[in-house]
Amino acid sequence: MPIKKADLRREKICQEVIRLLQEEREQRAxxxxxxxxxxxxxxxxxxxxxxxxRMxxxxxxxxxxxxxxxxxxxxxRKAEAAADQISVNETTNDS
Structure with a gap:
């Protein structure tokens, strides 16, 4: 079964949320x-x-x-913006 674009976007958003939380933790030492x-x-x-x-x-x-x-x-919101930017870059690079 092919992976849907919406599924990939959700996965990217989740990964980015986690990355941003980790970044915030590290910035606060x-x-x-x-x-x-x-x-x-x-x-x-x-x-x-x-x-x-773990998800x-x-x-x-x-x-x-x-x-x-x-x-x-x-x-x-930051994670959504980053995921959307990644999607735009991937689309541009695929051309």
């Missing part, structure tokens, strides 16, 4: 353990999410964003 404690998650879960080994639930993303004191909606 917080360890995964500190974010996990603040979020009420295990350090292993935060590690799995950041390494792409986080919305609840997990909200907890991580709250732990970082950032607005998840803004992160998602």
């Amino acid at each position: 917080l360890s995964m353990s500190e974010v996990a404690w603040r979020a009420g998650l295990s350090q292993q879960m935060v590690s799995y999410v950041e390494r792409g080994l 986080p639930t919305l609840d997990t993303l909200l907890r991580m964003a709250d732990a970082l004191e950032i607005n998840l909606r803004k992160i998602i």
Whole structure:
């Protein structure tokens, strides 16, 4: 079964949200353990999410964003813009 463009976009958005959350954590010089404690998650879960080994639930993303004191909606908007830019670049490069 072929992969749909919308499925690829969603996957890119999810990957970018995770990347942006990790970037925010690193900019704040917080360890995964500190974010996990603040979020009420295990350090292993935060590690799995950041390494792409687990797809986080919305609840997990909200907890991580709250732990970082950032607005998840803004992160998602940035991720959507980045995913759309990647799609445009891929389309341009395919021509």
